Amino acid sequence: MLEIKDLTIQYGENNTVVENFSLNMQKGEIISIVGESGSGKSTVLRSIIGGLLGQGKVISGDIIFNGKSLLNLSNNEWREIRGTVISMISQDCGATLDPIRKIGSQYIEYIDAHTNLKKTEAEEKACSMLEKVRLPEVKNIMNSYPYELSGGMKQRVGIAMALTFKPELVLADEPTSALDVTTQAQIVKQMMELRDEFNTGIIIVTHNIGVAAYMADKIVVMQKGVVVDSGTREEVINNPKSDYTKKLLKSIPEMDGERFV
Numbered sequence: 001m002l003e004i005k006d007l008t009i010q011y012g013e014n015n016t017v018v019e020n021f022s023l024n025m026q027k028g029e030i031i032s033i034v035g036e037s038g039s040g041k042s043t044v045l046r047s048i049i050g051g052l053l054g055q056g057k058v059i060s061g062d063i064i065f066n067g068k069s070l071l072n073l074s075n076n077e078w079r080e081i082r083g084t085v086i087s088m089i090s091q092d093c094g095a096t097l098d099p100i101r102k103i104g105s106q107y108i109e110y111i112d113a114h115t116n117l118k119k120t121e122a123e124e125k126a127c128s129m130l131e132k133v134r135l136p137e138v139k140n141i142m143n144s145y146p147y148e149l150s151g152g153m154k155q156r157v158g159i160a161m162a163l164t165f166k167p168e169l170v171l172a173d174e175p176t177s178a179l180d181v182t183t184q185a186q187i188v189k190q191m192m193e194l195r196d197e198f199n200t201g202i203i204i205v206t207h208n209i210g211v212a213a214y215m216a217d218k219i220v221v222m223q224k225g226v227v228v229d230s231g232t233r234e235e236v237i238n239n240p241k242s243d244y245t246k247k248l249l250k251s252i253p254e255m256d257g258e259r260f261v
């Protein structure tokens with residue numbers, strides 16, 4: 001479904017931040033990109049959805065999605081795909097909700113922008129997605145302002161919205177790192193359930209190799225813009241090639257002498 005070949009990305013003239021990044025992803029797979037701050041994880045994710053910031057540009061390599069390069073799509077083509085076929089969940093997607101408008105009207109407007117559903121149908125769709133991310137009493141939530149919800153609940157609303165159109169590919173940039181540990185675990189579990197239900201492919205960027213080890217089919221480890229380990233979860237965890245990955249794996253907490261992953 002997605003093939004990234006030897007991708008090199010620069011900000012400005014000579015500031016190469018990602019070098020020769022490659023990845024191969026099948027439908028419904030979960031891939032985790034792990035690495036320290038500044039290693040280029042978010043840059044890779046943003047390049048996939050055509051949203052590099054500032055002076056960022058792909059200077060070589062290719063990103064092929066269902067047989068077609070994503071690098072030269074027009075704005076119109078992106079409008080067709082973004083949010084529906086490929087969607088993005090950021091660390092604070094809940095925080096992007098407009099604070100002075102009720103969740104329901106924002107959600108219905110979002111559905112309206114992409115479909116021709118009647119208002120009642122859009123409302124039903126929104127409610128059913130909010131239920132899928134296990135929010136309680138969804139009618140009340142539709143009637144609430146964002147400030148009336150906790151951070152975890154707002155994040156779930158953001159995740160529900162990103163999944164509304166059953167995207168083939170979800171790009172999740174540290175989707176749980178702003179939340180407490182219990183909520184993190186719940187959201188990770190729900191993303192996995194949604195993959196099982198919709199066969200959505202997910203690329204999840206995280207600092208936490210424990211999260212990657214728990215949910216990913218494949219793991220890519222980045223350090224300073226370069227891939228230092230890549231393979232199935234088992235390959236990377238049981239047989240890491242780089243010292244950096246070994247160090248990350250050692251940092252995972254142990255329970256009763258067994259690694260807690």
Ligand SMILES: Nc1ncnc2c1ncn2[C@@H]1O[C@H](COP(=O)(O)OP(=O)(O)OP(=O)(O)O)[C@@H](O)[C@H]1O
Pocket residue numbers: 011017035036037038039040041042043044053054055056
């Ligand atoms: N808009 C930008 N303009 C210039 N340089 C940038 C820009 N965005 C990121 N960079 C640089 O690119 C490098 C990679 O950043 P990136 O955000 O992709 O890393 P990351 O691994 O996602 O880090 P984090 O986990 O902190 O989000 C860093 O050196 C960063 O300073």
